[in-house]
Amino acid sequence: MSAEAANPGAPLRKRGRARIDLRRLGRVALLGPVSRDRLPDAIGHVAEAHRAHCPDADLTVLSRAYVLAESSHRGQMRKSGEPYITHPLAVTLILAELGAGTTTLTASLLHDTVEDTEVTLDQVREEFGDEVCYLVDGVTKLEKVDYGAAAEPETFRKMLVATGNDVRVMSIKLADRLHNMRTLGVMRPEKQARIAKVTRDVLIPLAERLGVQALKTELEDLVFAILHPEEYERTRALISAWEDAQDPLTEIADSVRSTLREAGISAEVLIRPRHFVSVHRVRGKRGEMRGTDFGRLLVLVGEDADCYAVLGELHTCFTPVISEFKDFIAAPKFNLYQSLHTAVVGPEGAVAEVLIRTHRMHKVAEAGVVALGNPYAQDATTAAHQTESSDGERADPTRPGWLSRLLDWQESATDSDTFWATLRADLAQDREITVFRTDGGTLGLPAGASCVDAAYAQYGDEAHGCIGARVNGRLATLGTALNDGDTVQLLLAQDASSGPSPEWLDHARTPAARIAITTWLDAHPECVQGPHRGRPDAPRPPAQPAEDAPRPHARPAEDAPNSRAGAAGRAPTVAVGAPGAPVRLAGCCTPVPPDGITGFTVRGGAVTVHREECPAVARMREVGRTAVEARWNDPDGWSGTADCRVTLVAESFGRPRLLADLTEAIATAEAAIVSATVEPPSEQRVRHTYTLQLPDAAGLPGLMRAMRDVPGVYDVSRAQQPTATR
Ligand code: MN
Numbered sequence: 001m002s003a004e005a006a007n008p009g010a011p012l013r014k015r016g017r018a019r020i021d022l023r024r025l026g027r028v029a030l031l032g033p034v035s036r037d038r039l040p041d042a043i044g045h046v047a048e049a050h051r052a053h054c055p056d057a058d059l060t061v062l063s064r065a066y067v068l069a070e071s072s073h074r075g076q077m078r079k080s081g082e083p084y085i086t087h088p089l090a091v092t093l094i095l096a097e098l099g100a101g102t103t104t105l106t107a108s109l110l111h112d113t114v115e116d117t118e119v120t121l122d123q124v125r126e127e128f129g130d131e132v133c134y135l136v137d138g139v140t141k142l143e144k145v146d147y148g149a150a151a152e153p154e155t156f157r158k159m160l161v162a163t164g165n166d167v168r169v170m171s172i173k174l175a176d177r178l179h180n181m182r183t184l185g186v187m188r189p190e191k192q193a194r195i196a197k198v199t200r201d202v203l204i205p206l207a208e209r210l211g212v213q214a215l216k217t218e219l220e221d222l223v224f225a226i227l228h229p230e231e232y233e234r235t236r237a238l239i240s241a242w243e244d245a246q247d248p249l250t251e252i253a254d255s256v257r258s259t260l261r262e263a264g265i266s267a268e269v270l271i272r273p274r275h276f277v278s279v280h281r282v283r284g285k286r287g288e289m290r291g292t293d294f295g296r297l298l299v300l301v302g303e304d305a306d307c308y309a310v311l312g313e314l315h316t317c318f319t320p321v322i323s324e325f326k327d328f329i330a331a332p333k334f335n336l337y338q339s340l341h342t343a344v345v346g347p348e349g350a351v352a353e354v355l356i357r358t359h360r361m362h363k364v365a366e367a368g369v370v371a372l373g374n375p376y377a378q379d380a381t382t383a384a385h386q387t388e389s390s391d392g393e394r395a396d397p398t399r400p401g402w403l404s405r406l407l408d409w410q411e412s413a414t415d416s417d418t419f420w421a422t423l424r425a426d427l428a429q430d431r432e433i434t435v436f437r438t439d440g441g442t443l444g445l446p447a448g449a450s451c452v453d454a455a456y457a458q459y460g461d462e463a464h465g466c467i468g469a470r471v472n473g474r475l476a477t478l479g480t481a482l483n484d485g486d487t488v489q490l491l492l493a494q495d496a497s498s499g500p501s502p503e504w505l506d507h508a509r510t511p512a513a514r515i516a517i518t519t520w521l522d523a524h525p526e527c528v529q530g531p532h533r534g535r536p537d538a539p540r541p542p543a544q545p546a547e548d549a550p551r552p553h554a555r556p557a558e559d560a561p562n563s564r565a566g567a568a569g570r571a572p573t574v575a576v577g578a579p580g581a582p583v584r585l586a587g588c589c590t591p592v593p594p595d596g597i598t599g600f601t602v603r604g605g606a607v608t609v610h611r612e613e614c615p616a617v618a619r620m621r622e623v624g625r626t627a628v629e630a631r632w633n634d635p636d637g638w639s640g641t642a643d644c645r646v647t648l649v650a651e652s653f654g655r656p657r658l659l660a661d662l663t664e665a666i667a668t669a670e671a672a673i674v675s676a677t678v679e680p681p682s683e684q685r686v687r688h689t690y691t692l693q694l695p696d697a698a699g700l701p702g703l704m705r706a707m708r709d710v711p712g713v714y715d716v717s718r719a720q721q722p723t724a725t726r
Contacts, residue, residue: 040066042089043109049096050105057102065109065128072117079186087179088112094175098214098367104168107135111172115140138169139176170206171370174215177203181222196226211336211368220277235280238289239273247271248291252346256297256354259317265309268300272355292346296353300362304329304624307340307356314354318344321351329361330623336364433484436615438470443488449509451478455490456513463513464500464520465493467653468714475651475715479507487616491714499524574599574609577629582606595701599628611701644697645674647719648704650688653712661710662688669703670695689719 039047039059043066047059069088076084092108100108106128113119114136125133181199184192200223207216225232249271257269273295274282282293299310307329314320324343340356363371435443435454443457451471455463455478469476470489482488500517508514574583576599583599584606596612600620609630610617621627652658659678666673674691694700707716 039063040070042066042070042085043092046089046092046096046105049093050102053096053099054102061102061106061128062109065106065132068119068127069109069113072113072119076116078183080183084112084116090179090182091172091175094178094215095171095370098175098212098370099363100168100171100370103131104135104171104370107132107139107168108172108175110136111139111176135166135169135172138166139172142169142173167210167369170210171212174203174207174210174212174219178215178219178222181219184222184226192226196223199223200227207368210370211364212366212370213337213368214366217275217277221275224277224280231280232276235276235283238283239276239279239294242289242291242294245291247295248346248348248350249295249297249352252292252344252350252352253297255346256299256314256318256344259313260299260310263309263313265306265313266302267306267310270298270300271295272298290350292350292352296355298362299354299356301356301358304358307358310356311340311342314342314344314356318346320344324353329357330625336368339365433482433486435482435485436487436619438487438489438615445482446509447484449482450507451476451480451482451488451490452504452507452517453510453513454482454488456508456516457510458490459492461516461520462492463490463516466500467491467493470715478504573633574630575633576607576609578607583630584608595698597630597632599630600625601628644694644700645691646694646697646700647689647691648707649715649717649719650690650707650710650713651715652686652688652710653714654686655712658686658710658712659688662690662707662713665706665710666690666692666703669699669706671699671703 040063043062047062050057050059050062066089070085073084073088078084078087088109088111091111092105095108096105110119110124110128110132114121114124121133121137124136177199180195184195187195199219204216204219204223207213207219224235253269253271260267260269274293279289279294283289286293301307301310321343324341326341329338329340338357338361341353342356343351343353346352357365433445433447433449435445437443437458443454445453445457451469452463452466455466455469459466466478468491469478469480470491471480471482472487500520502521504517505514508517574585574597576583578599578601581601582605585608597609598612598617599607599609600617602608607628607630617627650662652662663673663676672693674693676691677689679687679689692703694703704716707713
């Protein structure tokens with residue numbers, strides 16, 4: 001068990017302790033030559049921290065790296081007057097405490113040698129191998145960015161590319177920046193402010209994206225102190241007043257502890273103080289701080305399932321604040337973070353926020369990609385973690401999804417100012433969402449992304465031909481904003497005649513989409529002219545959602561509660577193994593009898609029923625959700641032994657032969673057309689309504705899919721009101 005797991009309550013950012021270590025390291029470094037056969041005293045702390053995470057680590061390579069770094073930096077001083085070697089040592093200690101691997105630590109000890117001493121890259125390669133050499137080279141290049149022209153876009157862009165292949169370079173860079181920020185006091189105020197701003201704009205968002213919470217929070221506090229000294233002082237005064245007072249969280253923690261003990265759940269319950277910036281944010285939000293606002297309860301357990309057991313007990317024995325409940329275990333954040341978040345009402349109405357996670361989740365929450373160690377090693381922990389999150393966004397810790405995207409679009413942005421502006425905008429977005437593709441894949445997008453962004457993320461330049469989208473199975477305009485967990489399907493024109501409209505830029509949040517659209521429009525100036533500013537002959541997405549397109553919070557027809565459907569007398573009803581729970585037929589797969597079906601309890605206690613082969617079922621199972629048994633009340637009763645009559649509405653973009661192709665699709669599915677109406681086109685859109693006779697209701701989903709596959713058709717749904725009765 002790692003030190004982090006053994007003593008998880010200890011915050012990694014302990015500035016006091018770090019300073020003491022540093023002084024000690026400085027003295028030790030001055031003590032002169034190191035004996036060959038034992039570990040140099042100066043790296044004792046590093047070795048100890050590293051062993052706690054990796055008990056079998058080979059420490060001789062660290063020893064050799066230290067000896068080379070110490071001898072080559074000898075005589076150099078930091079601005080503070082300390083021997084230079086204290087800096088790489090401190091950086092390496094930060095990484096070792098976070099659980100970084102031996103290779104990263106070796107490179108970290110050497111990270112300034114090539115830049116500042118006689119040591120050459122070839123020498124590093126000869127003595128420590130290609131991997132260490134690659135990491136040192138990457139950090140050396142990044143160093144020039146920060147201390148040369150901090151915000152020079154072209155340089156930063158090159159550096160990003162140089163390090164993009166390996167996030168370990170960024171891990172070292174972040175620890176390097178943290179130590180430099182800790183020791184910034186010796187610099188002139190203007191220089192402090194300049195470095196603090198770059199830290200705020202680039203390094204902190206990077207730390208967030210790499211999931212290195214421990215570094216992120218300390219960097220935030222250091223930047224806060226430099227850029228907002230008065231606010232910082234005010235916050236510090238609030239925190240020290242709270243520290244002197246009786247902490248109401250202590251009492252709540254005690255009763256949570258005894259509740260869990262009585263329930264037989266083994267768990268550690270800790271109080272985690274918020275960092276300064278967090279307290280400042282809460283105060284900004286609430287106006288006034290309550291005693292329970294200064295920290296959060298952290299409940300640590302052994303297994304994933306225990307997290308839900310703890311949650312159950314808390315929600316039973318305390319009054320929960322349901323709006324605060326978030327499940328980041330079933331749906332981890334883009335940066336690997338997993339936890340259950342909730343809040344309970346303590347004595348006297350005080351609300352306490354609670355985080356529930358396993359020890360492993362805690363390690364990842366604190367150290368992010370640093371905790372993953374060597375991304376190339378297939379050790380058990382890493383492999384288990386990777387397979388646990390099955391989507392591509394998290395599968396490769398050396399290239400998280402956002403980094404891959406960054407690298408992709410930097411190639412298409414020819415103008416480095418645009419690149420810099422979009423990079424900063426991209427980093428400023430504080431979270432990502434995951435949307436599901438209908439082919440089973442996923443897309444990671446920034447919060448607020450629209451269908452336009454999804455189109456370019458999925459199809460690249462082919463997205464120029466996008467004519468519409470379906471979100472969660474329903475027609476949506478391309479400007480529709482996507483939410484975490486949405487399923488999106490993009491509809492592309494069959495021919496190559498269409499192009500993006502300038503209005504798409506209003507909905508494009510991702511650099512990839514913005515750059516692609518701007519590039520296309522620049523190459524087609526004729527399309528930016530005229531009353532519609534779009535290419536006149538191109539099919540355009542509907543300006544307004546179609547009549548039955550999703551409105552916020554409107555429930556799609558297929559997702560109607562079971563009782564309502566039953567009252568209509570025609571729709572099938574489902575019995576589930578959760579008596580009394582409201583039942584819904586899922587909108588994503590529209591089950592009809594006699595489809596094989598499975599239910600899942602969703603938030604609020606309702607059971608949503610999917611077809612067995614719906615991708616949502618596989619996803620739910622993958623994340624460990626328990627299926628609820630579901631069966632049709634009357635599998636034959638709906639369709640009966642007689643045939644089935646149904647009314648379908650097909651919405652399409654007008655084109656020649658559309659009617660012929662639709663009726664052919666219907667005939668191929670062995671359905672007979674009882675009646676058909678075609679509404680006159682409006683804005684190039686056509687609505688066909690067919691009343692059809694099917695030999696068997698089971699053929700209905702297939703028929704609807706076949707009709708949707710007809711080029712130009714963007715939605716097929718069952719009519720709300722049947723136009724004919726059986
Ligand atoms: Mn450095």
